[in-house]
Amino acid sequence: MRRGLTHLGILVMAALIWAVVGLAGPARAVDAPDGAPNPTTSSVNEDLLFRQAPKIGGRISIPDQKAANLIQPQGREWRRFHESWMPWVGGLVILGMVAALALFYFTRGRIRLDHTEESGRKLLRFNVFERFSHWMTAFCFILLGLSGLNYIFGKRLLMPLIGPDAFAALSQWAKYAHVFLAWPFMLGVLFMAVLWVRDNIPNRIDIEWLKKGGGFLSDAHPHAERFNAGQKLVFWMVVGFGTAMGATGLMMLFPFALTDINGMQVMQVVHSLIGVVFVAGILAHIYIGSLGMEGAYDAMGSGEVDIAWARVHHDLWVKEQLAKNADGPQLGRGQVPAE
Ligand code: HEM
Known part of the structure; x- marks a missing residue:
């Protein structure tokens, strides 16, 4: 009888142990000391x-x-974004802008300069340092944009054309260019911000300019000071996006300095999304500063513009400059008197 009870006790204990282990589910991983499970x-x-x-x-x-x-599980989200979403977003934004500009060119055509009796007289618009800052930034931006787009589209579009070896060599140089040209680009943005911020503060004249569509869709020429509302938008885009690209880029250039791997993935997403919008915006700027408007390029080329052009596009600025020149002392070196 006693032996029977002992056997029964052992059986009950065994059942209890089985039930407890069963309810507890599969054995838990032994955690690493920092709390992460042991894989x-x-x-x-x-x-x-x-x-x-x-x-x-x-x-x-x-x-x-x-x-x-x-x-790091978020890495999968990031990879999905980088490999599936980003090429589509980038392609749509940039090709969308190219298509819009082509449509504008074929419907509106080149904005022509009306010749007047004042044509041929020049007014200094940008001095040497302003032009140096602009072209340094522009040169860097173009190479940064191309090498940046190579990260997104290179292996899809370029590698099948030139082969993996040439693509690898080119991508390595593109990466060096991206990392080193970022510095003069940031400096150029800083220079332009300091040089032109005074003339880019939005005001009431800009609202009128915008209401009239900047005169792009009609022959009306709304009043404008040194920079019209469209140019102010370009200026603030360059300053804002330039700063954001610099900040997010630096966080990736110095890994783990300010953020962990997850933070760097977020920086990469922000950097690439702003980057494609920035490229599209600058494409519009390049179009209007070259092919789109007769006479505009001279402002950044020689630095001097035709007074007839300036009166049409920046009438208030011309008045101000002529008034200054009439007083005498403001004439800069190489500047041709306007009247
Ligand atoms: C080959 C490319 C480019 C061309 C042909 C070009 C042309 C021009 C021209 C003609 C102006 C003077 C417009 C005026 O008379 O007021 C100008 C101004 C300016 N450019 Fe560019 N540009 C180019 C690239 C860039 C790039 C890459 C950036 C910046 C990332 C940039 C930023 C600016 C800014 C902030 C201004 C002053 C605001 C404005 O006029 O819109 N440009 N550019």
Whole structure:
């Protein structure tokens, strides 16, 4: 009888242990000291790990503990964005702008300069340092834009054309260009911001200019000071996007200095989205500063514009300049007197 009771007791205990283990579910992974689950435990599964911690890490003996991070689930989201979304977003934004400019060119045509009796007289619009700052920034921007687009489209569009070896060599140079030209670009943006901020503060004249569509769709020429509302938008886009591109770029250039891997992925998303909008915006600027408007390029080329052109597009600025010149002392070196 006693032996029977002992057997029964053992059976009950065994059942209890089985029930407790069964209810507890599969064995939990033994956590690493920093709280991250241990991925080497045989019973772990990926889903469980992802639910338990934002990243999966192991134990390593080298000093850089960041290397212990094996999987970071947000990386998958980032990869999906970079590989699937970004080429589409970038392609649509940039090709959309090219199509819009082509449509504008074929419907409106080149904005012509009406010749008047004043034609041929010149007015200094941008001095040497202003033109230097502009072209340094423009040169860097074009190479930054092309090398940046190579990150998104290169392996899809260029590699099939030139082959993997040439593409690898070209991409390496493109990467150097991207990283080194970022510095003079940021400097150029800073120079332009300081040089032109005074003339780019929005005011009431800009509202009227915008209401009249800047005269682009009709023959009306709304009043404008040194920069019209459209140019002010370009200026603030360059300053705002230039600063954002610089800040996000620096965070990627100095990994882990200010943010972790997840933060750097966010920076990359912001950098690439702003980048494609920036390229599209500058395409519109390049169009209007060259092919789109007769006489506009001279302002950044020689620095001097025809007074007839300036009266049409920047009438208030011309008045101000002529008034200054009439007083005498403001005439700069190389500047031809306007009257
Ligand atoms: C080959 C390309 C480019 C051409 C042909 C070009 C042409 C011009 C011209 C003609 C002006 C003077 C317009 C005026 O008389 O007021 C100008 C101004 C300006 N450019 Fe460019 N540009 C180019 C690229 C760039 C780039 C890449 C940036 C910046 C990333 C830039 C930023 C500016 C800014 C902020 C102004 C002053 C505001 C304005 O006039 O819109 N430009 N550009």
